[in-house]
Amino acid sequence: MSDILSILVSTVVLGSIYGLVALGMTLIYGILRVLDMSQGSMVMVGGFVGWAVMTSAGLSPWLAIVAAFAATFALGVLTQVVSVQPLIGRRGTDFEMITFITTFAVAMVLSNLALQFFGPRQKNVPELVGGSIHLYESVSLPYQSIVMTAIALALMLGFALFLNRSRYGIAIRAVAQDLDAARLMGVPIKRVFPLVMGFASAIAGVAGVFLATQYFASPTAGDQPLLIALIVVIFGGLGSLQGAIVAAYAIGLIQAAASVYVSTTWALPILYGVIVLVLIIRPQGIAGRSLEARL
């Protein structure tokens, strides 16, 4: 009973954080056909912003979340303008491959800049809120987890509403499905693309604050989340939003269950093993259709 409870608690927390990072990657892939390797850096930058606001300046964690959102939004827009926009519509190049490399280069630049400015030492970031609720035997639920999960769910829900209801949201999905038709409707694609990457990066930035409070802020803090996000996105069926979110929680569950029932050191090998297995059986991912537009 207490095993199951603690697995549930970690599944929800891990899944929500993975879901945030994967949501951004999925949006970017679904709309721009870019596997954005700079998303891990946004997590890293979000962590440092959290550290700067909370630890260095001693300000409120809420401000840290807002600041991380704003900073990574701007950085995401900049990354798009510098490393993706110039390649759109170039003939005779493999857009997906080239942007994979250019965004990876941006990620390298950002983590080296972080190393220069902040040094290699891991930096502690305080919890957003202290305290916890006692659930059962040795299992307790920190308020911090509740807050993070609530914010993550609110962001995901907010995005779903934005994409389904608003003028720009529908337009963003339209762009992913038929670029020429979207242009004929008057959708300003030159503005939509940076906007998408800005929002996606901003969500990753918020996830970065969350992760930093769980672990640390450091120049390499984005590496593991990037890998997980890539896996979630592929696992979910490249470009499918619902698939990515389901996959994020599924991966959280596998990781949590493996940690509890086997051991923490075996959690990741088991996770990756399961992923290889699932992808061999369903190469298009759990919600993937085929290679068309999938949002």
Added chain:
Amino acid sequence: MPADALLEVRGVSCGYGETTIVRNAELTVGAGETLCLVGPNGHGKSTLLRAITGLLPLSAGEVRFGGERIDGRAAEQLTELGIVHIPQGDHLFPDLTVEENLLMGAFPKGAWKDRGTALDEVFARFPKLKDRRRQRARTLSGGERRMVAIGRGLMRQPRLLVIDEPSLGLAPVIVESVYEIIAGVAAQRTTSILLVEENFTHVEEVADRVSVLEMGRIVRTGLPAELADDAAVTQSYLGALPS
């Protein structure tokens, strides 16, 4: 030739990459006029339309709309001038619902605030779409798709309606109803229409004038009646074998 030209295409050449498809094309559409563009398959009709509405850059020539140069402007900017292009093959957004597809037709700011009324008007024209409003476009029949494509184009008040082969792949009954709608818009004389059509019966139904595009060039322009009797046109248009 109409004195008050809304759309003027002067010496336009365009193509894809190194390949030039359309050469030195000339055509004019007057205010409220319907011009039909006819010609054999693959000779560049759609390509010319794509260049006019800003999807494709010109390699030479100029396009004027209401006297103003519009070549070089992107398609997404031209929508603001009231240019609507209903492309060949519909180009619906497959995973958006019927209603969302239609709403995208009202994306420009001015049209968005009137989207409710526009939607009602489209549903009045195509009652079938109202029943299917929550259905994804990819699951529609060919006829329903065409209705969505045309409805989406009518979601804002077009000054110039560019329609590329609206009868393509449809059963005769549905083609009739499509042409009823086009004829209705044409008869109002408030919207200019540039139409590509294969079937000369329909061309005669709606066209004020006809231009023939052959091997990427506009080889003739005239009244439908003149061109119907023109043996050269009939031959190229119907793709008859050379004698």
